């Protein structure tokens with residue numbers, strides 16, 4: 001069974017259509033990259049997969065269920081945003097633990113899970129600090145930790161590396177690839193960076209003006225004779 005299905009998906013803002021009759025099926029454990037120029041509709045489509053956006057037409061299903069019919073807590077989705085979207089007044093521990101606290105997970109279990117995730121991402125020395133005391137790369141790791149701790153089935157990334165310098169971008173790209181392998185999630189990743197797409201993707205979905213222009217493995221898209 002496919003993990004995510006888009007069937008005749010449309011999105012309009014007023015009179016402007018930004019996603020047009022889009023059909024796509026993503027397999028379990030696949031790493032799919034939405035690639036295309038700014039404004040082609042990548043983020044809008046990703047937000048629709050997350051159920052963060054009303055759909056103007058068609059249907060998005062996750063695990064065989066229509067995403068907008070599911071309770072946000074039951075969707076099994078975690079999303080990492082370009083600007084990290086951390087809570088500035090909370091410590092790193094509380095940022096990572098936020099979702100579990102809302103689900104009323106017992107404190108001892110929260111403690112244990114935050115420590116495990118922090119260790120994986122090298123964040124254990126910073127748990128008592130506020131986000132503003134961390135570098136951009138560290139803040140992005142906190143955003144990933146906060147998503148990871150929910151043990152999502154589907155991991156969504158919206159240009160997660162755009163605000164990092166080149167060296168850190170390389171490093172985090174490798175880390176994201178490793179996490180995808182070890183967590184065995186289905187991952188959808190938005191970028192306008194061809195290198196990121198080619199090195200991360202099982203399949204690239206090339207978007208243009210709200211339509212799929214091309215879809216295939218990096219080799220199929222970039223090494224055609």
Ligand code: ADP
Pocket residue numbers: 013018036037038039040041042043044045
């Ligand atoms: P990308 O992620 O590929 O840069 P977006 O999905 O952010 O593209 O945007 C696609 C198009 O939809 C753009 O033309 C953008 O201006 C428009 N758009 C996105 N969000 C809104 C909104 N909330 N209201 C109106 N137009 C929007």
Ligand code: ADP
Pocket residue numbers: 039043082158
């Ligand atoms: P991204 O960096 O992901 O492409 P944008 O900078 O395009 O995001 O958009 C940031 C926010 O502004 C989003 O929530 C998007 O919905 C909203 N937005 C984008 N374009 C428009 C628009 N033309 N009118 C209103 N809101 C917009």
